[in-house]
Amino acid sequence: DIDFAGSQFPSWNTHTPTPPPNFPPGQGGNGSGGYGQPTHGDIPTYNIPQDIQQEASKVTLSNCRGRKRALLIGINYAGTKHMLKGCINDVHNIKKFITEHFGFKESDMVILTDDQRDNPRRMPTHENIIKAMKWLVSDARMNDSFFFHYSGHGSTVESKTGDEIDGNDETICPVDFESRGQIIDDVMNAIMVRPLPRGARLTAIFDCCHSASALDLPFKYNHMGKLKNEKAITYAGKGLAAASGLYLKGDIAGAIKGLVKSVDIAMTGDPKLEKARKNKSTLGDAIMFSGCKDDQTSADTKITKPGSNRPDDLSFTGAMSHALISSMNDNPHQTYVQLLQDVRKRLATKYTQVPQLSTGRLMDMNTIFIM
Secondary structure (H helix, E strand, C coil): CCCCCCCCCCCCCCCCCCCCCCCCCCCCCCCCCCCCCCCCCCCCCCCCCHHHHHHHHCCCCCCCCCCEEEEEEECCCCCCCCCCCCHHHHHHHHHHHHHHHHCCCHHHEEEEECCCCCCHHHCCCHHHHHHHHHHHHCCCCCCCEEEEEEECCEEEEECCCCCCCCCEEEEECCCCHHHHCCEEHHHHHHHHHCCCCCCCEEEEEEECCCCCCCCCCCEEECCCCCECCHHHHHHHCCCCCECCCCCECCCHHHHHCCCCCCHHHHHCCCHHHHHHHHHCCCCCCEEEEECCCCCCCCCEEEEECCCCCCCCCEEEEEHHHHHHHHHHHHCCCCEHHHHHHHHHHHHHCCCCCCCEEEECCCCCCCCECCC
């Protein structure tokens, strides 16, 4: 629980249902060109424990036509040795993008950027970010759609809970992180993922370094839309019983993180696995795009300013955010795997970072991206 008094966060307004997008025939939410409750599609059968396959394949989905909220965070760390240049621009670009494409309203957004020094409630401090994350998914209902975007520094810290196999937590860095600390993946999962009720969607974009596991979502996909951590889930799932509804009694993601380097640890039933299983994430309608793998960095890039005809009239932006927006502007009706492939293709010519896609449920990645 949190007291939002004084934060001046938006309350739910009288809701007008979001108009359905004009999907191509056969690609709408109900599979017949309409836009009813979305289908799970044709989820492949993976070589993972049957209880996980069954539970993760029947998560109640949001049609994303209910209420919408967004939390946008951009931190340039101006005047510090950590200064970035494109993060606040990312927020403005993303705000325009989700407003025009997905029916979000500025009146239902909280925007935290470090150029708002005259408004302390909107500075991206550790305290304000935590409060805003809790606000984002508070009072969530069936078919609501929540959007989270972070552009700033990401990092890793040594895990203090002992539940990360690789020994590290992935983090984001508030503007005051040097005095107040970073925000770790466990905390973000507990605040924004675990509280999601049946049929509420969280879509998150982390345009920062070391971000692939920023929300500790259990299922990670390759460029062909296939589950790429199948073996790890099998190991982590040994003895893991499915709970009723959305939840598992434990955390697949925490158990498998770092497993590529530590398969033997997972197979031995290390106490870290048992602790992770008891304490963390959910299976739910949560989807996350990250700017890179956990061991990579994410880049700023320069683009010609919108509306300018001068090639030297440049502005900075996050490479991942820019690639995703450009992809969706060029083709608004993409599947999840098409979007992942196109974003990676746009970045591959200049950058080494490889964007990642992870989810809180098993998905047919050939269904249309909505939010």
